[in-house]
Amino acid sequence: MKADPRGVLTGAHFLDGDHACCEGAIAAGCRFVAGYPITPSTEVVERIASRFPSVGGMFIQMEDEIASSIAIQGAVWGGAKAMTVTSGPGFSLMMEHIGLAVMLETPCVFVDVQRGGPSTGLPTLPAQADMMQARWGSHGDYEIIAFSPNSPQECFDLTIRAFNMAEEYRVPVMMMMDECVGHMTEKVVIPRPEEIDITERRFTTARPGEYLPYNLDGGIVPPMAKAGDGHRFHVTGLTHDERGYPVMNADAQEKCVHRLVDKIRNNAEDIIRLEESETEDADVVVVSYGITSRVAVKAIEMAKADGIKVGHLRLISVWPFPERRIRELSARVKAFVMPELNYGQMFFELRSAAHGATRSYLVPHGGGTVHDPEVICGKIKEAASQAQSKEVLW
Amino acid sequence: MSDEAKATGARGLVNINTELCKGCGFCIEFCPTGTLGFSEEFNSKGYHPPKAVKPEACTGCDLCGIYCPDFAIFGIPLKKKAVA
Amino acid sequence: MVSPTNPVNQYLRTDRMPHIWCSGCGLGTTVNCFVRAVEGCGFPLDRISVVSGIGCTGRVAGYLKLDSFHTTHGRPIPFATGLKLANPNLKVVVYSGDGDLFAIGGNHFIHAARRNMDLTIICVNNFTYGMTGGQVTPTTPIDAIASTSPYGNVEEPFNLPHLAESAGAVYVARWTTFHVRQVTKAMKEAIQKKGFSFVEIIAPCPTLYGRRNRLGDGLEMMQYYKENSVIKNGADPREVGLGFKGKITCGKFVDRERPSFLDQYNTKMTERLGSSFKPYKGVL
Numbered sequence: 015m016k017a018d019p020r021g022v023l024t025g026a027h028f029l030d031g032d033h034a035c036c037e038g039a040i041a042a043g044c045r046f047v048a049g050y051p052i053t054p055s056t057e058v059v060e061r062i063a064s065r066f067p068s069v070g071g072m073f074i075q076m077e078d079e080i081a082s083s084i085a086i087q088g089a090v091w092g093g094a095k096a097m098t099v100t101s102g103p104g105f106s107l108m109m110e111h112i113g114l115a116v117m118l119e120t121p122c123v124f125v126d127v128q129r130g131g132p133s134t135g136l137p138t139l140p141a142q143a144d145m146m147q148a149r150w151g152s153h154g155d156y157e158i159i160a161f162s163p164n165s166p167q168e169c170f171d172l173t174i175r176a177f178n179m180a181e182e183y184r185v186p187v188m189m190m191m192d193e194c195v196g197h198m199t200e201k202v203v204i205p206r207p208e209e210i211d212i213t214e215r216r217f218t219t220a221r222p223g224e225y226l227p228y229n230l231d232g233g234i235v236p237p238m239a240k241a242g243d244g245h246r247f248h249v250t251g252l253t254h255d256e257r258g259y260p261v262m263n264a265d266a267q268e269k270c271v272h273r274l275v276d277k278i279r280n281n282a283e284d285i286i287r288l289e290e291s292e293t294e295d296a297d298v299v300v301v302s303y304g305i306t307s308r309v310a311v312k313a314i315e316m317a318k319a320d321g322i323k324v325g326h327l328r329l330i331s332v333w334p335f336p337e338r339r340i341r342e343l344s345a346r347v348k349a350f351v352m353p354e355l356n357y358g359q360m361f362f363e364l365r366s367a368a369h370g371a372t373r374s375y376l377v378p379h380g381g382g383t384v385h386d387p388e389v390i391c392g393k394i395k396e397a398a399s400q401a402q403s404k405e406v407l408w
Numbered sequence: 409m410s411d412e413a414k415a416t417g418a419r420g421l422v423n424i425n426t427e428l429c430k431g432c433g434f435c436i437e438f439c440p441t442g443t444l445g446f447s448e449e450f451n452s453k454g455y456h457p458p459k460a461v462k463p464e465a466c467t468g469c470d471l472c473g474i475y476c477p478d479f480a481i482f483g484i485p486l487k488k489k490a491v492a
Numbered sequence: 493m494v495s496p497t498n499p500v501n502q503y504l505r506t507d508r509m510p511h512i513w514c515s516g517c518g519l520g521t522t523v524n525c526f527v528r529a530v531e532g533c534g535f536p537l538d539r540i541s542v543v544s545g546i547g548c549t550g551r552v553a554g555y556l557k558l559d560s561f562h563t564t565h566g567r568p569i570p571f572a573t574g575l576k577l578a579n580p581n582l583k584v585v586v587y588s589g590d591g592d593l594f595a596i597g598g599n600h601f602i603h604a605a606r607r608n609m610d611l612t613i614i615c616v617n618n619f620t621y622g623m624t625g626g627q628v629t630p631t632t633p634i635d636a637i638a639s640t641s642p643y644g645n646v647e648e649p650f651n652l653p654h655l656a657e658s659a660g661a662v663y664v665a666r667w668t669t670f671h672v673r674q675v676t677k678a679m680k681e682a683i684q685k686k687g688f689s690f691v692e693i694i695a696p697c698p699t700l701y702g703r704r705n706r707l708g709d710g711l712e713m714m715q716y717y718k719e720n721s722v723i724k725n726g727a728d729p730r731e732v733g734l735g736f737k738g739k740i741t742c743g744k745f746v747d748r749e750r751p752s753f754l755d756q757y758n759t760k761m762t763e764r765l766g767s768s769f770k771p772y773k774g775v776l
Contacts, residue, residue: 045775046574046577046578046775048570048573048574067761067765067769067772068769070770070772070775071775072577072578072772072775074573074577076573076603077599077600077603078599080567080570081567081573081599081603082570084563084564084567084570084571084574085570085571085573085577086574087563087571087574088543088561088570088571088572088573088575088576088577088578089575089577089578089775090574090578091561091574091575091578092574092575092576092578092579092774092775093578093579093774093775094574094578094775095775096574096578110564111567114563114564222538240579241559241575241579241582242538242539242541242559242579242581242582243538244538245559246537246538246558246559247559247560248505248553248554248559248560248561248562249560249561249562250553250554250561250562251563251564252562259505259508259554260554260562423496423498425498427510428510430510430514431515432515432516432709432710432711433516433709433710433711434516434521434710434714437711437714438714455515471672473500473524474521474524474525474528474672474676475521475524475672476520476521476524477513477516477517477518477519477520477521477524478509478511478520479498479500479501479504479509479520479524481498482498482499482500
């Protein structure tokens with residue numbers, strides 16, 4: 015299915031990441047947004063508020079993030095593609111409802127334009143410190159899909175991908191932007207609508223009276239319904255069976271929840287998106303994501319000038335984590351270096367995936383600005399020379 | 409059954425699903441004609457369901473039905489007998 | 493005695509009966525009223541959606557054979573807002589309890605009322621959090637005993653009709669589960685009314701609130717409602733607050749007109765943007 019031309023501003027634009035994210039959502043078919051202002055994400059919904067009336071969308075500024083994060087789900091069950099937008103403190107408030115979206119299997123997109131934390135932190139400055147929260151923030155067992163754009167262009171492209179993945183797997187998808195990418199203005203090329211692939215929602219073909227909301231129909235993702243079509247379905251956040259009815263026992267839990275986890279785990283290879291360069295015979299591989307990846311490119315250039323064989327693995331999707339690729343690389347590289355705008359988050363996944371086969375070195379940074387490429391370069395050199403030395407991970 | 413009921417002069421017939429009943433007593437209390445009373449019997453959950461103690465008094469108004477929190481009882485009006 | 497089918501069964505998920513509510517609980521009675529209200533309201537059943545929160549009242553959604561959503565604690569109203577705005581052709585009813593709607597959900601209630609979102613809110617007020625064992629709620633009267641106010645509640649409770657009216661609701665009524673005919677009529681009027689409609693139904697929780705406060709069983713609490721209700725249609729909502737073991741003022745208190753959120757949105761946007769703006773009628 016191709017994008018609706020009414021929502022696509024084909025052409026070359028000069029946009030910041032927040033604005034590009036808005037355009038990506040509209041191009042993807044998003045027509046309902048509920049949000050609450052929070053720096054540095056507010057521009058996304060400001061542009062949505064301005065653009066939606068002319069594309070037939072509905073934007074409502076809700077009373078808080080908790081309301082926003084569930085209003086979008088009501089809209090999805092009414093047939094819409096929906097998104098909400100926030101930053102750290104709001105993301106924290108939304109956690110319960112991310113779990114609800116997981117449990118009800120509501121396709122929707124959550125955008126977190128990360129800023130310095132914890133708590134009120136550094137509202138106007140970048141960080142990448144919500145990365146673990148994106149994966150583990152809600153209670154209970156679940157898996158999530160998350161993307162990390164490193165440019166306004168990617169804010170456009172990956173928002174479309176986020177919507178498509180949400181529909182494909184009936185999950186909430188996290189767009190993990192940051193203040194730097196969100197407020198950075200660059201060229202964004204918006205293609206023609208026929209060049210944009212959109213994944214449509216898979217609705218049930220069952221006749222009214224025969225539809226079971228979580229009947230798998232042979233797959234792992236059940237076909238969806240929407241209110242008003244005569245199916246008279248019931249869905250609940252309680253552990254449920256294929257009828258959508260609550261069932262309170264261990265057997266039901268296993269059947270219900272294990273599949274929610276497997277939906278993502280079994281399809282990880284289709285979901286994961288990576289960008290690799292010169293990892294084939296690298297001694298050190300820098301693993302990075304988001305805005306930090308752009309600084310890493312510079313650091314790698316500097317290290318290579320010093321004769322070190324450095325490759326770069328950029329995580330475009332951050333969750334599910336590319337465990338298999340890291341394991342493959344760890345068999346032959348001497349060390350991984352991970353710069354992140356935090357004191358260690360995705361690093362723990364990296365180290366775990368490397369599984370002791372190679373060293374992992376963290377380049378932490380509390381946020382507020384981006385890394386100094388010299389610091390990353392320094393760590394690359396340390397990693398290259400200390401690759402055989404004692405276990406020192408950071 | 410309707411004929412039996414009609415024979416008593418009842419204008420309505422009450423239907424009771426004894427297994428759904430939780431013995432709350434609303435129907436008995438709020439029946440406007442005193443048709444209902446507690447049965448001596450128990451259902452499988454140990455509750456005393458109602459029974460029509462004065463079936464001839466039933467008008468089929470269905471107040472019992474609307475009060476019942478367990479959907480265990482309802483009343484239906486019977487058609488009037490044709491006048492000879 | 494073989495019983496013919498209860499006519500309300502077509503509106504219920506009979507495969508889930510008997511329900512979990514206690515003997516003498518007023519919830520099933522409210523559901524009987526709701527089913528009859530829905531029968532007579534003129535909307536096709538396929539277009540009616542029920543959204544509930546968490547609690548005993550929240551379980552209503554699961555027993556009705558309509559499109560129904562059992563969401564999170566306190567949040568059925570924003571969910572319902574999204575549902576209604578995505579498809580304004582739906583009739584969306586929120587069916588939840590006093591704690592869910594007015595403690596954790598309080599903020600959402602007042603904003604939806606302020607916006608005059610076209611929703612019907614059915615609040616079953618049993619003055620307690622029943623599902624979790626009978627804790628105090630924002631409607632529990634002063635002096636009433638609850639598991640988290642074992643020496644008696646000290647806080648002034650909300651006067652729900654007053655709160656609803658002040659926040660902007662266009663229809664406000666209160667009845668008890670004794671008043672089955674009036675409850676049915678109020679629910680029907682609230683469903684048919686465009687805008688934010690609120691119906692408070694006082695109901696017995698004999699197992700917890702009733703027992704701890706020695707109010708008797710469900711039937712005795714119903715008899716209390718019968719004896720102590722005072723019907724005052726058009727009463728000033730400020731004056732209908734409830735005390736512990738006092739009189740219960742019932743009636744239709746507010747029935748007024750004001751543009752719903754969507755009507756206001758479309759009117760204003762047309763005024764401001766002119767003919768280039770196509771009035772919003774839903775996403776599809």
